[in-house]
Amino acid sequence: MSDKQQSVRTALGKVRGLGSAKEGAGHFITQRVSALALIFLVPWFLISLLAAVRGGYDGAVDFIANPINAVLILLSVGVALYHMRIGMQVVIEDYIAKTGTKLFLLILNTFICVGLFAAAAFSIIEIAT
Numbered sequence: 001m002s003d004k005q006q007s008v009r010t011a012l013g014k015v016r017g018l019g020s021a022k023e024g025a026g027h028f029i030t031q032r033v034s035a036l037a038l039i040f041l042v043p044w045f046l047i048s049l050l051a052a053v054r055g056g057y058d059g060a061v062d063f064i065a066n067p068i069n070a071v072l073i074l075l076s077v078g079v080a081l082y083h084m085r086i087g088m089q090v091v092i093e094d095y096i097a098k099t100g101t102k103l104f105l106l107i108l109n110t111f112i113c114v115g116l117f118a119a120a121a122f123s124i125i126e127i128a129t
Helices: 011-016 024-054 056-065 067-095 099-128
Strands: none
Touching (some): 024 067, 056 099
């Protein structure tokens, strides 16, 4: 970059490191934090799922009916869907050029994630009660 191009940005803008969308650092941090949470939640979820399935249908229902397990399952699903939503949003923003298509896909991404979480939450609450 030449000196003239560098002087266009303010010192505060350089320090913040935000891109044109003004969300770059925020997405980066939330993506990493949700990934960190998933490092612990996914192994617990998979091991618990295998243990619950071994007990058959009644064992799985009993497993989900436990309040601690129900909360951890909801947390696992919620964090995974949030992580997916952020990742897909970045992909859509980076690779879709048409504004209308980009807006439609961003809205669809959010609706699908919210809908999947609502279905999971309803199912778990229905089983747990």
